[in-house]
Amino acid sequence: MLLSLRLAAFIGGLILSASALAVDVDAASYGYPLTNPFEATIATTPPALRPKLPDDDKIHQSDYSLKLRPERDFILPDNFWAVKKLTYRLAQQDHPAPLIFLISGTGARYDSAINEYLKKLYYQAGYHVVQLSSPTSFDFMSAASRFATPGISQEDAEDMYRVMQAVRAQQPKLPVTEYYLTGYSLGALDAAFVSKLDETRRSFNFKKVLLLNPPVNLYTSVTNLDKLVQTEVKGINNSTTFYELVLGKLTRYFQQKGYIDLNDALLYDFQQSKQHLTNEQMAMLIGTTFRFSAADIAFTSDLINRRGLITPPKYPISEGTSLTPMFKRALQCDFDCYLTEQVIPMWRARSDGGSLLQLIDQVSLYALKDYLHDSPKIAVMHNADDVILGPGDLGFLRSTFGDRLTVYPHGGHCGNLNYRVNADAMLEFFRG
Amino acid sequence: MAKSLLLIAALLCATPALADNSKAHTPVVHDADGFTEPLTKLKFNPGLDQREFERSTLNALSVYDPLESWNRRVYHFNYRFDEWVFLPAVDGYRYVTPTFLREGVSHFFSNLGDVSNLLNSLFQFKGKRALETTGRLLLNTTIGVAGLWDPATKMGLPRQTEDFGQTLGFYGVPGGAYLVLPFFGPSNLRDTGGLVFDFAAEAQINFLNVSQVSSDHPEIYLLEAIDKRYTTSFRYGQLNSPFEYEKVRYVYTEARKLQIAE
Numbered sequence: 001m002l003l004s005l006r007l008a009a010f011i012g013g014l015i016l017s018a019s020a021l022a023v024d025v026d027a028a029s030y031g032y033p034l035t036n037p038f039e040a041t042i043a044t045t046p047p048a049l050r051p052k053l054p055d056d057d058k059i060h061q062s063d064y065s066l067k068l069r070p071e072r073d074f075i076l077p078d079n080f081w082a083v084k085k086l087t088y089r090l091a092q093q094d095h096p097a098p099l100i101f102l103i104s105g106t107g108a109r110y111d112s113a114i115n116e117y118l119k120k121l122y123y124q125a126g127y128h129v130v131q132l133s134s135p136t137s138f139d140f141m142s143a144a145s146r147f148a149t150p151g152i153s154q155e156d157a158e159d160m161y162r163v164m165q166a167v168r169a170q171q172p173k174l175p176v177t178e179y180y181l182t183g184y185s186l187g188a189l190d191a192a193f194v195s196k197l198d199e200t201r202r203s204f205n206f207k208k209v210l211l212l213n214p215p216v217n218l219y220t221s222v223t224n225l226d227k228l229v230q231t232e233v234k235g236i237n238n239s240t241t242f243y244e245l246v247l248g249k250l251t252r253y254f255q256q257k258g259y260i261d262l263n264d265a266l267l268y269d270f271q272q273s274k275q276h277l278t279n280e281q282m283a284m285l286i287g288t289t290f291r292f293s294a295a296d297i298a299f300t301s302d303l304i305n306r307r308g309l310i311t312p313p314k315y316p317i318s319e320g321t322s323l324t325p326m327f328k329r330a331l332q333c334d335f336d337c338y339l340t341e342q343v344i345p346m347w348r349a350r351s352d353g354g355s356l357l358q359l360i361d362q363v364s365l366y367a368l369k370d371y372l373h374d375s376p377k378i379a380v381m382h383n384a385d386d387v388i389l390g391p392g393d394l395g396f397l398r399s400t401f402g403d404r405l406t407v408y409p410h411g412g413h414c415g416n417l418n419y420r421v422n423a424d425a426m427l428e429f430f431r432g
Numbered sequence: 433m434a435k436s437l438l439l440i441a442a443l444l445c446a447t448p449a450l451a452d453n454s455k456a457h458t459p460v461v462h463d464a465d466g467f468t469e470p471l472t473k474l475k476f477n478p479g480l481d482q483r484e485f486e487r488s489t490l491n492a493l494s495v496y497d498p499l500e501s502w503n504r505r506v507y508h509f510n511y512r513f514d515e516w517v518f519l520p521a522v523d524g525y526r527y528v529t530p531t532f533l534r535e536g537v538s539h540f541f542s543n544l545g546d547v548s549n550l551l552n553s554l555f556q557f558k559g560k561r562a563l564e565t566t567g568r569l570l571l572n573t574t575i576g577v578a579g580l581w582d583p584a585t586k587m588g589l590p591r592q593t594e595d596f597g598q599t600l601g602f603y604g605v606p607g608g609a610y611l612v613l614p615f616f617g618p619s620n621l622r623d624t625g626g627l628v629f630d631f632a633a634e635a636q637i638n639f640l641n642v643s644q645v646s647s648d649h650p651e652i653y654l655l656e657a658i659d660k661r662y663t664t665s666f667r668y669g670q671l672n673s674p675f676e677y678e679k680v681r682y683v684y685t686e687a688r689k690l691q692i693a694e
Contacts, residue, residue: 232475319504
């Protein structure tokens with residue numbers, strides 16, 4: 001019974017992929033060593049299998065900042081002084097070259113680990129690279145976002161487009177031949193909406209756009225992520241919290257090893273040791289990092305818009321004020337809570353009401369189906385075991401992108417981006 | 433091949449009967465579109481209403497910090513100092529010196545630091561570590577030309593830091609109030625005391641005559657400070673959160689506990 005089901009699924013898969021012609025990389029020839037999606041997401045590729053990249057010292061790069069919303073000087077409290085300007089990083093070549101914009105994932109700044117990696121990869125291949133924060137990032141929300149309530153992809157893309165235009169205006173002497181765009185995770189969804197916007201605004205005329213592990217249905221993705229902290233983790237009890245459990249394992253790992261050595265291979269090595277985390281524990285860890293992002297977003301959005309859900313309106317905040325009480329309230333709010341309490345009310349007020357389903361349709365890739373289907377310049381790379389996807393999402397990508405979709409069998413969420421095979425494919429796409 | 437497949441299938445069919453509600457071993461059933469549904473591999477809390485994230489995090493926020501208001505001001509002072517003075521200085525340093533020279537400087541100061549590492553390993557009766565650190569000092573000071581080069585690490589003797597704060601912690605002295613020191617960053621009462629002790633010990637031992645020369649040439653301290661910043665990868669704002677202060681405080685506290693335990 002089971003076998004025949006599998007066979008049916010396999011044949012179904014064959015037929016489907018034959019009609020859509022998506023590139024399905026098979027596991028054997030792919031050779032990615034981490035077949036566990038949670039392990040891949042956390043540890044990413046073992047260092048030996050990563051591409052060779054230049055040191056920071058070899059890259060001609062600087063951080064620049066943009067003042068896009070001067071009124072925020074008066075709205076934001078004193079201890080937000082560092083995010084009243086939006087910072088981005090530019091790595092420039094000394095000759096005319098194409099420029100590629102990189103958009104970070106959920107809650108991540110321009111210098112997130114994946115952005116830094118992508119920068120090195122593309123810089124080495126001869127591109128100017130501009131690294132941008134995600135519209136959900138603390139600094140972007142404070143310094144560049146008009147409504148400071150990220151989640152409405154269309155609005156986020158407009159904010160992002162302005163930032164890109166401001167970047168270009170600030171770098172008039174940079175010899176750019178043409179523009180490219182890429183983003184990972186939520187940044188990939190943003191990139192799709194930015195690309196759509198560019199079709200009418202025509203500031204950049206992006207020649208090629210690459211989406212890395214985008215969410216398809218944004219609501220599915222945030223629901224999945226919220227759910228990750230609900231796994232049953234063994235070893236948690238009244239006297240041991242989850243963090244203490246993980247730290248205890250880490251301590252024992254270092255004790256067995258004999259010394260503390262923090263390096264790229266640490267997580268991979270840790271997972272090979274006796275102290276390794278179970279699937280549930282890893283899921284909880286991934287869920288935890290996203291809950292922190294959700295707390296940051298909920299707090300910042302509430303504060304800037306004076307909604308009074310987390311920070312009481314007119315609460316005096318100076319540099320010495322403890323934000324811990326607000327943090328305690330914000331950490332109770334997951335993505336679903338942020339959506340219900342802040343995004344939907346604002347969206348309803350601005351757009352004459354509408355149901356949750358309508359919102360989901362508007363902010364997910366569904367909204368761009370026809371555009372994505374008919375734009376040969378846009379491609380997607382995704383993983384068959386990505387935790388932010390739900391059933392049917394890959395099917396949507398297959399029917400929308402056809403042979404412009406590449407599905408890797410393993411890698412979890414963005415864990416295989418720094419695998420050599422993926423790096424080659426990412427470079428090849430822009431080269432070809 | 434077919435046999436083993438059958439065996440696996442039989443095993444898979446058997447598990448639901450044996451297991452509790454664990455889904456950890458259910459077969460990977462591909463969707464028609466190839467999706468492998470990673471979440472089905474996990475065992476979830478049935479009500480989806482556990483508050484473990486909240487509990488852990490609230491618990492982690494209870495660090496003894498009676499001087500919080502003062503600490504936060506110093507934290508912002510350090511952030512500004514870093515952005516306006518320290519990091520530009522590091523950039524300038526990187527601009528005017530070639531890589532091998534910077535590495536030499538880092539190794540030199542790191543070799544000096546090994547004296548205090550050795551001393552504190554001895555204080556804690558960590559024999560193996562003390563021996564290894566002695567080996568490092570001997571190798572790096574001689575073959576490594578006064579520490580400008582680090583052959584010991586290449587020979588399998590990695591650097592193992594120990595400071596007097598750790599020694600105190602080893603003998604059960606609690607951390608005490610959390611403190612943010614101007615320029616130095618996060619610390620606590622115990623580790624601040626440790627810092628003072630290590631500094632005094634370094635001056636007393638006067639290894640390679642550096643302490644004595646530095647008192648006439650304060651620029652050596654400046655170089656040491658810039659090198660320290662150059663080799664420390666932390667950047668303010670890097671955690672990209674309005675609650676960075678709380679997160680740094682927790683990470684510092686736990687990292688020290690880990691260093692002491694190890």
